[in-house]
Amino acid sequence: MxxxxxxxxxxxxxxxxxxxxxxxxxxxxxxxxxPENVAHAVGSAMRMPVANRGGVFPASGRAEALVTGARAAVADLVGGRPGGVVLGPSTTALTYGMARALVRTWRPGDEIVLSRLDHDANVRPWLQLAATAGVQVRWAEVDIETGELPAWQYTELLNRRTRLVAVTAASNALGTRPDVAGIAAQAHAVGALVYVDAVHAAPHVYLDKASLGADLLAVSAYKWCGPHVAAVVADPDLLVHLQPEKLLPSSDRVPDRFETGTPPFELYAGVSAAVDHLAGLCADAYGSRRDRLRISxxxxxxxxxxxxxxxxxxxxxxxxxxxxxxxxxxxxxxxxxxxxxxxxxxxxxxxxxxxxxxxxxxxxxxxxxxxxxxxxxxxxxxxxxxxxxxxxxxxxxxxxxxxxxx
Ligand SMILES: Cc1ncc(COP(=O)(O)O)c(C=O)c1O
Known part of the structure; x- marks a missing residue:
């Protein structure tokens, strides 16, 4: 109790x-x-007939339901819209994919701002893709005494050429939780997008994509009791303007077009179960799953x-x-x-x-x-x-x- x-x-x-x-x-x-409910969900999905998506028979319908369920669960977890949830094998892989799509919208002389507090997954993909596009990289520095990432320094780092700010919601090394909302407000004032790495924050913090000011937000389910699946959550209206690398016959819809290959449907069952686990951590929690997540x-x-x-x-x-x-x-x-x-x-x-x-x-x-x-x-x-x-x-x-x- x-x-x-x-x-x-x-x-x-x-x-x-x-x-x-x-x-x-x-x-x-x-x-x-x-937890057991996640292992059970994955095992059960492997014991029942689950085919690929897009067929006209029940086993295909189950695959579709597992995708829809995982998207709805991640949307509840971060306060996003299911139609903006891109699922993938890891945050690293998804960030590389997003970086490749975004770099197509950048021009030589544009700028991006990275932080030295971040995990390399929210640094190297941007750095490497920026180099291919002639985009200049600016760095937000960490106060090495405190381990803080001061938000005030972004005033100097941002300008009308800034296209993207990549920043962590929490450092996986020091635990630091920067003022992401303050940084995002400054980024939006110059028209830059904000890519938030919430991988380490997610098991500890009630996430709200909108109040963080994240245009794109990444989480990895294996950090919050789920399987090895990750998600990048964006506004579907933003994804519509991005063109990822994809195969010709695969869906061109959003968010599907950002997901390459046949996904691990059974693990998607585990993603939904992991969000249910978090939502049920406080036995007194009540209301919608999002409400129960807030309380738990x-x-x-x-x-x-x-x-x-x-x-x-x-x-x-x-x-x-x-x-x-x-x-x-x-x-x-x-x-x-x-x-x-x-x-x-x-x-x-x-x-x-x-x-x-x-x-x-x-x-x-x-x-x-x-x-x-x-x-x-x-x-x-x-x-x-x-x-x-x-x-x-x-x-x-x-x-x-x-x-x-x-
Ligand atoms: C803060 C943070 N960001 C990104 C990642 C990379 O996530 P993934 O292993 O899903 O690529 C990690 C993994 O440890 C992490 O801790």
Whole structure:
């Protein structure tokens, strides 16, 4: 039972068969665990007759329903319109596809603005495609003390030639949540589009595409308890003006024309189930699925926030630990280094203590170069999810406190 909009973590943990391995899963930012309803939905879709789309028999109708269902679910998750949901194998693949479509609308001398806080998936595709089109790239810098991406700097970076601003809703390395709405308002004032990477934010924050000011917004379901499927959500009226690379016989409709090849219908069943899982996290939540998402994600934020404050403060108090940055508004994710130990060694020690934690640069290459930690092997990342408990945070704190260079 959940009361007062709080998360009943014991009930939630019972939904995840994978938690029976006994490990503390602090590796959520790289991919979360999957609840039973998602595994069941995928398995069921593979056990029933599901053909391809566009046929006149029931098995084809089921394929169509799985596509429609996944689009509706993602639209609920981010506050978008199902007709603007482009599904694909990963955010990286979808962003490359969108970049290829957008670059056709750019002219030499146009400009785009990237951020050094972002995962490389929201950097390299733009950088590489901009180079082919003679488009100039400007950079928004991170304050390396705080890990913030100050919104004020965009005043200098934007002008009438700016075509696109790519920015993250939350850093997968430091957890920083920039003022995306403030940045988007400035971008829109000069007529630029805003591409928001909400991949790391999605399992922690109630997303609303409109209030973020995102023209295109990317999410990956495997970060929020779903399968390996991603989506870019845009206004259908925007997609109508973009022409992706596609095969001649495949549909020219929006959003279908952005989806190449035959999709993984069974995984789409898992996408819908994963959004249902998030919407049901607070047992007291009521109303439409979007309403239940708002209530449940608020409960998730309280649960994760309480655990994270404890973890963050405990690690910052340890003399042998350096937590990178100190953003004001963040997801329950942090990266740290340990004096005298390589991040890989730290991760190995934590694994011996039964804790799953990643080490490296987490593809936040620009950020870690700016912070100067890449030469030392990057950092160790701890990320909490709604299925983590106070007991687990205690285990992490004890394990990090006990780390000593060998
Ligand atoms: C913030 C962020 N953006 C983008 C990506 C790339 O997503 P995908 O693995 O779906 O390509 C990741 C993956 O870790 C991420 O954390």
């Amino acid at each position: 959940s009361s007062g909009g709080r998360l009943d973590v014991a009930r939630v943990r019972g939904l995840f068969p994978a938690l029976s391995d006994g490990y503390v899963h602090a590796d959520g930012p790289a991919g979360s665990l999957v 994600m608020a409960a998730v934020a309280r649960h994760e926030g309480d655990l994270f404050d404890w973890l963050d403060q405990a690690l910052r108090a340890m003399r042998h630990v350096q937590v990178l940055g100190e953003p004001e508004r963040c997801t329950p994710t942090l990266s740290f280094t340990v004096a005298g130990m390589r991040p890989r060694q730290v991760a190995a020690e934590l694994a011996r203590a039964g804790i799953c934690a990643w080490d490296g640069d987490f593809y936040a290459r620009e950020l870690f170069d700016a912070l100067g930690v890449n030469e030392g092997g990057g950092a160790v990342r701890l990320g909490l999810m709604h299925y983590n408990t106070a007991d687990e945070v205690g285990r992490i704190i004890d394990a990090v406190a006990g780390l000593r260079p060998r």
